[in-house]
Amino acid sequence: MQKYTLGIDVGSVSTNLVLLDEKKHLIKKLYLKTAGNPIETIKKGLGILHEELGDVDIFAVGTTGSGRQLASILVGADIVKNEITTHAAAALSYYPNTQTILEIGGQDSKIIVIRNKTVVDFAMNTVCAAGTGSFLDRQAQRLGIPINKFGEIALKSHNPTRIAGRCAVFAESDMIHKQQMGHSIEDILKGLCEALVRNYFSNVAKGKEIRPLILFQGGVAANTGIKKAFEEQLEQSVTIPENYDVMGAIGAAILAFNHIVSRQKATRFLGMDIAAQNYKVKSFECKGCPNNCEIIQLFSDNKLKARWGDRCGKWSSTIAV
Template identity: 50%
Template sequence: MNECYLGIDIGSISTKGVIIDNDNNIIASLYSWTEGNPIEAVKKLIKNLKKQLPNNYQIKGIGTTGSARKLIGLMLDANIVKNEITAHSVGTLNFYPDVRTILEIGGQDSKIIIINNGIITDYSMNTLCAAGTGAFLSSQAKRLGIDIEEFGEMAYKSNNPVKIAARCTVFAESDLVHKAQIGYKIDDIVSGLCKSIVLNYLNNVGKGKKIIGPIVFQGGVSKNIGVVKYFKEILNQEIIVDPNSHLMGAIGIAILARKNKIGKVYDLNIKDIKFEINGEECERCSNCCEILKIYKNDELVDAWGSKCGREFK
């Protein structure tokens, strides 16, 4: 029986899962949409991954990362639950040991990680605004009636990107509308949008950071060749985009699950497990904490969110 490890990255927009073996080779992988329901998304993801997994493998470790990491970690009884920054770095370092800068643009957040000699030395994440993330791109694509998969290609073709004020998503959108109304070609507008994402990213997240090559670009937006093109142009450096760039967080957490295995074997029979979350407002003091109660098969397994550390069991 061969050992393998499952890593799941549950983001705001997409859910990524990979299964790796002891040598970090990918045995199974899937990129799917979260659609606002992480529990269902993970159930579907695991069903699919199980089909891909050959019979002679057993899962010896599970790791979760991404914004729903804690919830899914509890649901799957994961042996490691880690933040995205660490997971992404571990994943990337596995493929590119001499990487110096990781650019990552996801659905809701974007981050930059600076690496020196294989260890993280600095990082930053967007804080206030989502201008310059995947969610903004996809909402604009929808508004312009373009398929998000074609978006990058359209942007790549154009050589005349429109200037767009992208400090803030709302103003960027009004600027986009304006540019369309005065008759710019749609290719140029799309291209300008991709460029504005890059500029916004470098001005906010990358502010004050020294970007040194080799640079690896990942996250969902790295699949957009238009954005990659402008990163190359503006940074004037080579940008590496791995074929698995969208899975890097999941790969990283799978590697961490392997390193932290506890000897348990997971069977992944979660299809029939009833997992329910109840949100309620605690009324014991005027903090009015939002308490999340998590039930597994109608049994309370955990509760989060109280500021005072109130016990629920």
């Protein structure tokens, strides 16, 4: 029977699930909106996989993204890995000579510097999430444009207007002013793409040596306007991998696969029927000490499954499972 490896990337905006076969080829990918509810979204994703493929033999599971711990508890993951490592792993499996990865997701933007198939440096946006996917989403919404048309419209511009890119709040008010002055929508959108890329280089990629091959990954890579702005700024071509939107999940799956193969262990996957179970989350504030930790409890069909959020281990070490 065919064995599959599952990779789950729970991000701020999207939750992505992928299935790889034994040759680590992509069999199935799902790109779902997290919509503020990661647990339901993971369940929904597993449900869709189950429906489409029937009972499949899961060989290994890896989770990544900002919701990776939660996802790992929910599905029983073999590895839980940060986004930088998984993005690099996926990129290298498709393009072994990658030297730079530009990645823009919902709330994070990062640059990963690779030399000789090894990550040697990376940077992520600091406290501010200006110029990431959720900001573009919001602006598209405000202008009444579907987000998937954003890039296409921006590319029509011949005379992009300059938008302040340092801060999302500044960018928005600048955009409104430009729009009230009569600039066309495509010029404003192209201007926004350029502002975002400018912000990326001055904030995230500052001082990093960008060498080809340059990959552009993450949800924002769908935006052709941003790709164009990157290429203009870098004066180099930028490659968008076929599965740019689920690279994190692919990387998590690859790392999980390798892990299980090398350790010769059975997967900790809890089974596809997770999707059918009823999960509830309840949280409370522990009053045991002045830290007042916020404890989160995960119940499956009213049975306590996991608890986390405490600093001292008083609650998380007494899990009922």
